[in-house]
Amino acid sequence: MIILGIETSCDETAAAVISAKNGAVSVLSNIVSSQVKLHSKWGGVVPNLAAREHLKNILPVIEEALKAADVKLRDIDFLAVTAGPGLIPALLIGVNSAKTLSYAGKIPAISIHHIEGHIYANFIRKKQKSKIEFPLLCLVVSGGHTELVLMKSHLKYKIIGETVDDAAGEAFDKVARILGLGYPGGPAIAKRAMEFPISNYKFPNKLKIRKSKFEIFLPRPMINSNNFNFSFSGLKTAVLYETKKHPQLAKNQKYITAVCQEFQQAVIDVLICKTLAAAKKYKPKTICLAGGVSANNELRKQLEVEIKRNLPNTKYQIPDTKYSIDNAAMIATAAYFRYQKEKNKKESPFSWKKIQADANLILS
Ligand code: KG4
Ligand code: ZN
Secondary structure (H helix, E strand, C coil): CCEEEECCCCCEEEEEEEEECCCEEEEEEEEEECCHHHHCCCCCCCCCHHHHHHHHHHHHHHHHHHHHHCCHHHCCCCEEEEEEEECCCHHHHHHHHHHHHHHHHHHCCEEEEHHHHHHHHHHCCCCHCCCCCCCEEEEEECCEEEEEEEEEECCCCCEEECCCCHHHHHHHHHHHHHHCCCCCCHHHHHHHHHHHCEEEECCCCCCCCCCCCCCCCCCCCCCCCCCCCEEEEEHHHHHHHHHCCCCCCCCCHHHHHHHHHHHHHHHHHHHHHHHHHHHHHHCCCEEEEECCCHCCCHHHHHHHHHHHHHHHCEECCCCCHHHCCCCCCCHHHHHHHHHHCCCCCCCCCCCCHHHCCCCCCCCC
């Protein structure tokens, strides 16, 4: 079946067309119009500006997605849109566009939870034989969420741990602001941290040989707590105190790079430690990564090394980086699996009338 996905929950206007059959998903087009430049002036996303941009871009982006996939609107079998969580002015643009297309084109439609989309980015795979095995443990790390989600089967979610304050991506963005690295902070910090390789780093933080004169040690919040929750707000404050201690280094690029490296490693240590602890308890067959922070190369690599070392029988699955950050192919993919589950229900659940934007939508 051919599915058109639409995503406008934050600062990316996205539309994608996928072709899905027997559990295999091919992306025919994946168009993302980013508003990063617009919002970077303000150091973060301004909801009403985002809505205005979405309104301007949504139809051109959908048109481009159809064109790039070489399909017409009448070829679309199913429509999917992010209904939440997210910024309500932004969500409304995607939701209303999808409802209008569904109504006018008589195309069945469904709403998708943004985090469900991120998780299902892992299911974008052309061949069914490389099937992901359940139970699955997914580390979701985005700008608004940090969660460990346990799935016993498709579309069944149990949140076994989550952040008690800031999300991991939010911490990256706030620390980048403290260091004067602009918005979004994740890619900027990751790039700087790469310039500062550390050798013989042993997880978690046992032996570090730094190639810099700056010896910076940041906390690993809640790393030893006996639950699977996270906290990143104190880590951000620790970066603030660290920089305040050395005002003379505020413009020293090597120092800023060293702070980026230590901050990124602190986040990675906590994420990996909690994921491994949860995996030891719940014994998933597969561990997945999802969300914007899962584009972080060091996190991807280090988690792989530690899973191989600690849980050699557990599979490790990560999305292509273009499907880690916000996109609509992941929304269309989640919709495909929902369609499979709900298509035989007596009363059709796929009506535009049932789609509502909800800023605080719960994953269920
Ligand atoms: O999932 P996403 O695109 O949007 C939300 O659903 O929030 O995630 C955006 C977050 C931002 O906080 C951004 O700084 C972070 O993901 N991010 C990264 C990287 N790329 C994006 N964080 C760390 N390393 C990256 N390479
Ligand atoms: Zn996202």
